[in-house]
Amino acid sequence: METVVSGIRSTGNLHLGNYFGALKNFIRMQHENNSFFFIADYHSLTTHPTPGDLHGGVKQVLAEYLACGLDPEVATLYLQSDVPEVAELYLLLNMNAYVGELERTTSFKDKVRKNPENVNAGLLTYPVLMAADIIIHNASKVPVGKDQEQNLEMARKFARRFNNMYKVEYFTEPQPYNFGEALIKIPGLDGTGKMGKSEGNGIFLVDDPKDIRKKVMRAVTDSGPTKMNSEMPEPIQNLFTLMDVVSEKNTIDFFKEKYGNCEIRYGDLKKQLAEDIINFTSPIRERIIDISANDEYLRKVANLGAEKARESASKTIKEARKIIGFKPF
Ligand code: TYM
Numbered sequence: 001m002e003t004v005v006s007g008i009r010s011t012g013n014l015h016l017g018n019y020f021g022a023l024k025n026f027i028r029m030q031h032e033n034n035s036f037f038f039i040a041d042y043h044s045l046t047t048h049p050t051p052g053d054l055h056g057g058v059k060q061v062l063a064e065y066l067a068c069g070l071d072p073e074v075a076t077l078y079l080q081s082d083v084p085e086v087a088e089l090y091l092l093l094n095m096n097a098y099v100g101e102l103e104r105t106t107s108f109k110d111k112v113r114k115n116p117e118n119v120n121a122g123l124l125t126y127p128v129l130m131a132a133d134i135i136i137h138n139a140s141k142v143p144v145g146k147d148q149e150q151n152l153e154m155a156r157k158f159a160r161r162f163n164n165m166y167k168v169e170y171f172t173e174p175q176p177y178n179f180g181e182a183l184i185k186i187p188g189l190d191g192t193g194k195m196g197k198s199e200g201n202g203i204f205l206v207d208d209p210k211d212i213r214k215k216v217m218r219a220v221t222d223s224g225p226t227k228m229n230s231e232m233p234e235p236i237q238n239l240f241t242l243m244d245v246v247s248e249k250n251t252i253d254f255f256k257e258k259y260g261n262c263e264i265r266y267g268d269l270k271k272q273l274a275e276d277i278i279n280f281t282s283p284i285r286e287r288i289i290d291i292s293a294n295d296e297y298l299r300k301v302a303n304l305g306a307e308k309a310r311e312s313a314s315k316t317i318k319e320a321r322k323i324i325g326f327k328p329f
Contacts (some may be wrong), residue, residue: 003140004033005174007040007080010057011047014064015202016277017195020245021145023068025178029143031074033196036309037070037135041081043129045117046122060288063254064205067287076312078305080133089132090125096161097128106150131155134174136313141177146185147194152176166323173304186245187238191220206288209278216274221266229260238271239266248278 006026026037041054049057058079070077080086095169102108102124111147112119122129130151134142135158143150153176157173176183185194188201195202204214220235232240236259243252251272258264291297 002033002139002140002141002166003139003172004029004035004083004143005037005134005137006143007038007043007133008061009044009197010039010041010051010054010061011044011281012057013060013204013206014068014198015195015197015204016242016245017145017188017202019068019132019205021141021147021184021328023065023070025143026065026075027069028179028195029177033141034314036078036136036139037065037075038078038080038083038133038305038309039065041079041134042087043080043126046118046120046126047319048118050111050143053083057290058299059295060206060292061300063288063292064284066291066298066301067284068205072301072304076305077301077309078309079302082306083136083309084315085310085317086132086136088317089136089313089320092324093128093132093158093162094125096165097158099124099126100156101154102127105154107147109252121148124181127151127154128158131158135159135171136316137309138316139174140172143177144172144183146183149176162320168323170323187234187241189215189219191235191236191238203282205278207281207287209282212278212281213274214270216277217267219270221270221325224264224266225259225262228262232259239269243269243273243276246280247273249277251276266305 006022006109008014008022014023026035029035030037039058041058044054044057060076062079065077066072105127108124108126111123131154134155136259142148142155145153156173159173162171163169178184187193188195188199189203190199190201193199193201206213219239221239222233223236240252240256243255254262255269255272
């Protein structure tokens with residue numbers, strides 16, 4: 001049985017990008033693997049949430065994991081901050097992570113560009129903490145979206161470096177995983193780029209139908225094709241990418257044909273897309289609302305997960321300490 005690890009930051013509600021890029025695969029993978037799925041609350045500290053925001057974000061993501069179908073009896077669901085062994089491994093890995101390589105990562109450069117006033121060391125070493133999350137359970141597969149590819153490459157590098165440094169074959173080199181398919185990128189509704197939590201371009205699993213209709217109707221389009229079978233510009237392609245994940249094949253074919261022969265009415269396409277999204281999210285939304293009201297259940301799930309995750313993590317940390325040469329005098 002292979003070990004699988006993945007996580008989602010606790011900085012806000014989950015959107016369709018999180019679901020189709022990652023969570024859907026967590027759910028598919030939980031039964032056939034030794035799986036660990038966590039809420040990355042240490043990672044969320046790079047943006048300095050208030051205690052109230054942090055608390056609310058963590059609770060929300062846990063409720064959303066459960067509402068989407070993660071089973072706490074099958075997979076280990078836990079909060080990153082309940083496993084301090086992760087922080088220790090992060091410290092150990094930081095000794096062999098070089099500032100130059102960290103500065104060159106795309107996500108770090110992006111964040112520096114977007115928030116020049118908050119370039120903290122946690123942001124710089126973000127990929128090291130991710131590597132610690134993964135290799136603390138010696139995972140081989142990591143279900144993630146396309147945007148995490150480079151972070152996974154760095155996790156492999158840090159695992160390999162540790163092994164080479166201490167001349168051991170201890171840490172497994174983790175691979176990103178999407179059932180043999182290319183990793184997914186779900187676009188936002190603003191015409192370019194990926195759907196994100198803070199970009200204002202997302203549809204969240206908890207959004208109510210009215211909001212979903214409003215957001216989809218406002219999505220960026222153009223004035224429509226003028227030549228038969230012309231190539232789609234990015235904003236239109238993006239709407240079809242969203243349809244690909246929520247709509248029936250004959251619906252998609254219908255609108256593609258309309259696009260091809262220049263008869264498409266974007267208003268109709270958006271109405272259909274909005275209804276298909278609502279059909280997909282509505283039952284999830286109801287479960288999220290129910291589960292978030294049940295603090296006692298959430299607490300129970302988190303405690304069970306913490307115990308299982310710590311058991312696995314403390315075994316790794318003990319062995320890593322021994323390999324490094326710390327002595328238990
Ligand atoms: P985060 O919280 O930004 O996103 C969580 C997961 O959702 C995927 N995702 C997307 N996939 C496709 N299209 C999109 N528009 C989209 N937006 C988000 C992400 O690829 C990710 O899989 N650093 C990570 C969390 C993390 C982690 C880890 C993941 C911390 N430690 C260890 C895996 C293993 C993050 O910020 O993801």
